[in-house]
Amino acid sequence: DIQMTQSPSSLAASVGDSVTITCQASHDIRNYLSWYQQKPGKAPKLLIYDASNLETGVPSRFSGSGSGTDFTFTISSLQPEDIATYYCQQYDNLLFTFGPGTTVDIK
Amino acid sequence: QPQLQESGPGLVKPSETLSLTCTVSGDSIVSINYYWGWIRQPPGKGLEWIGSMYYSGTPYYNPSLKSRVTISVDTSKNQFSLKLRSVTAADTAVYYCAGQARIAARPSWFAPWAQGTLVTVSS
Numbered sequence: 398d399i400q401m402t403q404s405p406s407s408l409a410a411s412v413g414d415s416v417t418i419t420c421q422a423s424h425d426i427r428n429y430l431s432w433y434q435q436k437p438g439k440a441p442k443l444l445i446y447d448a449s450n451l452e453t454g455v456p457s458r459f460s461g462s463g464s465g466t467d468f469t470f471t472i473s474s475l476q477p478e479d480i481a482t483y484y485c486q487q488y489d490n491l492l493f494t495f496g497p498g499t500t501v502d503i504k
Numbered sequence: 505q506p507q508l509q510e511s512g513p514g515l516v517k518p519s520e521t522l523s524l525t526c527t528v529s530g531d532s533i534v535s536i537n538y539y540w541g542w543i544r545q546p547p548g549k550g551l552e553w554i555g556s557m558y559y560s561g562t563p564y565y566n567p568s569l570k571s572r573v574t575i576s577v578d579t580s581k582n583q584f585s586l587k588l589r590s591v592t593a594a595d596t597a598v599y600y601c602a603g604q605a606r607i608a609a610r611p612s613w614f615a616p617w618a619q620g621t622l623v624t625v626s627s
Binding site: 398429431433439440441442443446447452484486488491492493494495496497498 | 551566600615619
């Protein structure tokens with residue numbers, strides 16, 4: 398299985414700050430990585446696919462980069478509505494795995 | 505994008521079988537654009553993939569659950585289903601069904617997701 402790790406597990410930042418989350422895969426997953434946002438009591442929502450492609454309708458302050466084993470997710474200017482837990486997910490092999498999540502809060 | 509909605513019992517007794525159905529609307533379940541998957545989330549914890557399948561293919565299952573899981577598609581009802589046998593309290597979770605983008609004939613990212621349904625295993 399491919400294991401996914403994320404860091405940090407949680408963070409707090411001020412409105413307008415840039416926020417970065419990293420996701421690391423235990424094996425090379427090329428660019429087969431997606432990012433999801435999950436707000437409390439809600440289903441996850443796809444934000445980024447293929448490591449860096451923004452899903453239609455997702456604000457441009459969200460971005461992703463990376464390939465191989467190391468990936469980055471960035472919110473360029475944190476907004477109050479971005480309070481959520483963010484998960485990465487690999488789909489390089491057919492045993493799909495999610496990272497443990499990063500909870501983002503407002504300082 | 506299609507819309508998805510889970511249905512099924514919210515309470516299952518230990519050792520029994522958890523059965524959920526996901527109804528797809530706004531697109532056909534035989535669409536070439538999607539696999540169909542199940543993901544669960546125990547209370548306060550992260551996401552765990554359960555399994556996925558293309559309407560005409562062989563299901564893929566999480567090895568940790570494979571011995572207890574069956575996913576199937578009913579094309580006549582535009583639905584797909586999850587059965588998880590011999591449940592214990594550890595199977596208590598919010599269960600999500602989701603479309604999984606089919607890219608180059610491979611399953612990839614999950615979108616869209618249904619709202620999720622809490623299934624509690626308790627006597």
